[in-house]
Amino acid sequence: MENDKVKELLEIMENHNLSEISLETPDGFKIAMKKAEAISENVIVKPVAQVVAKEEVKEEAKAEERKGNIVKSPMVGTFYAKPSPTANQYVDIGSTVSKGDTLCIIEAMKLMNEIESDYSGKVTEILVKDGETVEYGTPLFVIE
Structure with missing residues (x-):
């Protein structure tokens, strides 16, 4: 051709x-x-990290405003309020706990880690829902 x-x-x-x-x-x-x-060649950059940082600051500020002792997550993982899907929760709002009592489980890397209370008193708030992912330092419970 x-x-x-x-x-x-x-x-x-x-x-x-x-x-x-x-x-x-x-x-x-x-x-x-x-x-x-x-x-x-057009690249759109969204300030996602800044928005997340602002939300984390707000969450931490809310936790600090609460009265009582705040139990925070010692690790990243999935929060479980009960030992098995059919069992009762470890604690409910109004439950009295002693130092060393198990409050919840955080699953991290397929390991179930029992989170124990550092305080004695009454659980006034549960700040996380069952099955929710938590980060290190996420407020979990308020104990007065």
């Missing part, structure tokens, strides 16, 4: 806004052309 015919095919692609074209001549010559996809 001559260069003029190839140029003509390219012009047809441009004029008709085609992304690909193929041609087969009676003598058995085949040609197929496809435009390369354009690479977008």
Whole structure:
């Protein structure tokens, strides 16, 4: 196929806004052309980290405003309020606990870690829902 015919095919692609074209001549010559996809150089940056940081600060500020002793998560993991799905919760709001009593379980790396109370008193708030992911330092309970 001559260069003029190839140029003509390219012009047809441009004029008709085609992304690909193929041609087969009676003598058995085949040609197929496809435009390369354009690479977008526009990058959109969203300040996600700043928003998360603000939410964490608000959460910590709320925890500090609470009266009583705050039990915080000692690790990252999944919070469970009961030892098994069919069992009762370790503690409820209004429960009286002693130092060393188990308050909940935090699953980290497939290990179940019992979280014990550092305080004696009455549980006035449970700040996390069962099955929720917690970070290191997340407030879990308020004990007065």
